[in-house]
Amino acid sequence: MRILVTGAAGFLGSHLCDRLLAEGHAVVGMDNFLTGDPQNLAHLAGHPRFSFIRHDVTQFIFVPGKVDAVMHFASPASPNRFSPYGYPNLPIQTLKVGAMGTHNTLGVAKAHGARFLMASTSEVYGDPEVHPQHEGYWGKVNPIGERSVYDEAKRYAEAMTMAYHRYHGVDTHIVRIFNTYGPRMRLDDGRVIPNFIKQALQGKPLTVYGNGNQTRSFCYVDDLIEGIYRLLLSDEHEPVNIGNPDEFTILQLAETVNRILGNEAGIVFQEEARDRDDPQRRCPDITRARERLQWEPRVSLEDGLALTIEDFRKRLQDQ
Amino acid sequence: MRILVTGAAGFLGSHLCDRLLAEGHAVVGMDNFLTGDPQNLAHLAGHPRFSFIRHDVTQFIFVPGKVDAVMHFASPASPNRFSPYGYPNLPIQTLKVGAMGTHNTLGVAKAHGARFLMASTSEVYGDPEVHPQHEGYWGKVNPIGERSVYDEAKRYAEAMTMAYHRYHGVDTHIVRIFNTYGPRMRLDDGRVIPNFIKQALQGKPLTVYGNGNQTRSFCYVDDLIEGIYRLLLSDEHEPVNIGNPDEFTILQLAETVNRILGNEAGIVFQEEARDRDDPQRRCPDITRARERLQWEPRVSLEDGLALTIEDFRKRLQDQ
Numbered sequence: 001m002r003i004l005v006t007g008a009a010g011f012l013g014s015h016l017c018d019r020l021l022a023e024g025h026a027v028v029g030m031d032n033f034l035t036g037d038p039q040n041l042a043h044l045a046g047h048p049r050f051s052f053i054r055h056d057v058t059q060f061i062f063v064p065g066k067v068d069a070v071m072h073f074a075s076p077a078s079p080n081r082f083s084p085y086g087y088p089n090l091p092i093q094t095l096k097v098g099a100m101g102t103h104n105t106l107g108v109a110k111a112h113g114a115r116f117l118m119a120s121t122s123e124v125y126g127d128p129e130v131h132p133q134h135e136g137y138w139g140k141v142n143p144i145g146e147r148s149v150y151d152e153a154k155r156y157a158e159a160m161t162m163a164y165h166r167y168h169g170v171d172t173h174i175v176r177i178f179n180t181y182g183p184r185m186r187l188d189d190g191r192v193i194p195n196f197i198k199q200a201l202q203g204k205p206l207t208v209y210g211n212g213n214q215t216r217s218f219c220y221v222d223d224l225i226e227g228i229y230r231l232l233l234s235d236e237h238e239p240v241n242i243g244n245p246d247e248f249t250i251l252q253l254a255e256t257v258n259r260i261l262g263n264e265a266g267i268v269f270q271e272e273a274r275d276r277d278d279p280q281r282r283c284p285d286i287t288r289a290r291e292r293l294q295w296e297p298r299v300s301l302e303d304g305l306a307l308t309i310e311d312f313r314k315r316l317q318d319q
Numbered sequence: 320m321r322i323l324v325t326g327a328a329g330f331l332g333s334h335l336c337d338r339l340l341a342e343g344h345a346v347v348g349m350d351n352f353l354t355g356d357p358q359n360l361a362h363l364a365g366h367p368r369f370s371f372i373r374h375d376v377t378q379f380i381f382v383p384g385k386v387d388a389v390m391h392f393a394s395p396a397s398p399n400r401f402s403p404y405g406y407p408n409l410p411i412q413t414l415k416v417g418a419m420g421t422h423n424t425l426g427v428a429k430a431h432g433a434r435f436l437m438a439s440t441s442e443v444y445g446d447p448e449v450h451p452q453h454e455g456y457w458g459k460v461n462p463i464g465e466r467s468v469y470d471e472a473k474r475y476a477e478a479m480t481m482a483y484h485r486y487h488g489v490d491t492h493i494v495r496i497f498n499t500y501g502p503r504m505r506l507d508d509g510r511v512i513p514n515f516i517k518q519a520l521q522g523k524p525l526t527v528y529g530n531g532n533q534t535r536s537f538c539y540v541d542d543l544i545e546g547i548y549r550l551l552l553s554d555e556h557e558p559v560n561i562g563n564p565d566e567f568t569i570l571q572l573a574e575t576v577n578r579i580l581g582n583e584a585g586i587v588f589q590e591e592a593r594d595r596d597d598p599q600r601r602c603p604d605i606t607r608a609r610e611r612l613q614w615e616p617r618v619s620l621e622d623g624l625a626l627t628i629e630d631f632r633k634r635l636q637d638q
Contacts, residue, residue, distance in 0.1 A: 091482040099418035124462055138461050143443055143474040144481045152478035155462040156418060159471035162463045163410040
C-alpha cells in the first residue's frame with residue numbers, strides 16, 4: 001500500500017512510518033513541525049519508499065499519486081502546560097487539527113477510496129467513573145475546561161470519522177491510544193517518563209507530585225504500533241482501545257527508573273500542582289483489541305524503560 | 320451596534336434579527352438556506368438597518384464595514400431523522416458548521432474586536448444523569464452515536480469559543496438553548512409541537528409515542544430571545560442555560576393543544592420508535608440566568624401555544 005501518515009515527525013507518527021516501511025509499504029509523511037521534530041525522520045532520508053510533504057493538515061491536502069490508506073496522527077498531544085509543545089500552549093492549533101485536519105484527511109481517504117485510521121485518545125474518556133475504560137463508556141469530559149481543546153477536538157474527530165463511515169462509506173478505523181512511551185519522546189515533553197529518565201540520568205532525585213499513589217498504565221511504543229497496524233488491516237470500524245492494562249503507581253515507576261539506572265538519589269515528593277480536570281486514574285479495557293485484533297501488549301515496563309533510557313542517554317549525549 | 324447574525328433565516332435567527340432591529344441596532348444577516356427559510360426574513364426586505372449576505376459560514380467570512388457583535392446561530396438543529404432538515408440527514412454539514420463555522424465567526428469577532436455569542440444547546444448534556452441540568456454538569460454524550468454529529472459539534476464549538484476567550488481575549492458568550500417553540504418553526508420540522516399543532520389543526524388525533532410520560536420543558540421564543548439579548552450585553556463568559564424549567568409531559572402538551580384548538584379527535588398512542596441515545600428527560604436549571612442576567616421566562620405554555628397556533632394556521636392557509 002501507499003500510506004499517507006500525518007504527524008509523521010511526531011513520536012508515534014515516526015515509529016508508525018518505520019513499521020509501515022518495514023512491512024514493505026510506501027509512506028508519504030506529512031508534518032508542519034509544530035510539535036513534530038525533523039530529527040525523528042532523519043534516518044529515513046534517502047529511503048526509496050519514503051517521501052515527505054511539509055504541510056499543515058488544517059489546510060486543504062493534495063497528495064500527488066494514489067493513496068491506499070490515510071493515518072491521521074497529527075496533533076499536539078502533551079497536556080503539559082509548561083512545555084512549549086503542550087496543547088495548553090497550542091489551544092487553537094489543537095482544536096483546528098482535530099476538526100479541520102480530520103475533515104481534510106477524511107477527504108483524501110474519500111477521494112482515493114482509501115482506508116482511514118484516526119489517532120484518538122484515552123482522553124475522550126475524560127475523568128472516568130468506570131475502571132478500566134471500555135469502548136462503550138461515553139466518558140466524562142468538561143467541554144469548557146482547559147483540557148477541552150484536546151479532549152473535545154478528539155471527540156469531534158471521532159464523530160466526524162464515524163459520519164464519514166456511515167454516510168460516505170469510508171473504510172474508517174479509530175484507535176483510542178492510552179499512555180505510550182518509548183524512544184523519540186521529546187526530552188522536554190513534560191510527561192512523567194521523560195522527566196524521570198532525565199532526572200535519573202543526571203543523578204538527581206526523581207520528583208513525584210502528591211503521594212505518588214495515582215496510577216497510570218504505560219504501553220511501550222512497539223506494542224502500540226503493532227495494535228494500530230492490525231487495526232488498519234481489520235474490518236473494525238468501532239473505536240478500539242490500544243494500551244497496556246498493567247497499572248503502576250507513579251511511585252513504582254520512579255523506583256523502577258532509579259533501579260534500572262542505579263540512581264541512588266532517590267525520590268522527592270512535591271505538593272500536587274494538579275489540574276482540576278486531570279484524571280487520577282486511567283486504564284484501558286483491551287477486551288475488544290484482544291478479541292477482534294488478537295492483540296495484546298508484550299513488552300514489560302522494565303524492558304520498555306531500558307530501551308527508552310538507552311535512547312534518552314544517546315540523545316542527551318548528542319545535545 | 321452593528322451585529323452579524325449567522326443562521327439569520329432560521330427559526331431562532333430570524334426572531335433574533337427582529338429583536339435586535341427593534342432595539343435600534345443594525346443587523347447583517349447571513350445564511351446559506353441549508354435549513355433556514357428565506358420566508359422568515361421576507362418581512363425585513365427594505366428595512367433600512369437590515370442587510371443580508373448569502374454565505375456558507377464554513378467558508379471564510381468577509382463582512383464589509385465595522386462589526387460590533389457576532390451572534391453565531393447557524394446550524395441544523397432538528398434531531399428528526401425523517402425531516403430533510405434534521406441533522407441526521409445533514410451530518411457532515413452539521414459537524415462543519417459547528418467547527419469551521421464557529422472558527423470563522425470567532426475570527427470575525429477577533430478581527431473587529433467585537434462581542435461574540437455562540438448558540439449552544441442542552442444537547443451538550445446528552446442523556447443527563449443530573450436533573451435539572453446546571454451549567455457545571457459535564458454531560459453524558461456518546462461521541463460516536465448518530466446524534467454526535469450535533470452534540471459533539473456543539474461541545475467542540477464551546478471549547479473553541481472558550482479558547483478564543485482565554486487565549487485571544489475575545490469577549491465571548493455561550494448560551495445553552497433548551498427546547499424552544501414559537502412562530503416560524505418549520506411546519507415539517509418533525510419535532511413534537513409542530514407535529515401536534517398540524518394534526519390538531521387538521522382535526523386529527525395527536526400521535527403520542529410511548530406512554531407520553533416523558534417530560535420536556537418548552538420555552539417560548541420571545542422569552543428565549545430576551546435571555547440571549549441580556550447575555551450578549553452582559554460580562555458573563557461561562558455558558559448560561561436559557562430555557563423554561565416548567566416540565567410538562569408529552570401527554571399534557573397534547574391535551575393542551577387539543578384544548579386550545581377544541582380538537583375532539585383526542586390522542587393515539589404509538590409504540591416508541593426511540594433512538595437509543597434520545598434523552599428521556601431534560602430540564603434547565605436557570606439559577607445562573609436568574610442571578611447573573613436577572614432573567615426568567617414569562618410566557619405560559621398556554622399563551623405561547625396560542626401564539627404559535629395562530630402563526631401555524633396562517634401559514635397552512637397560505638400553502
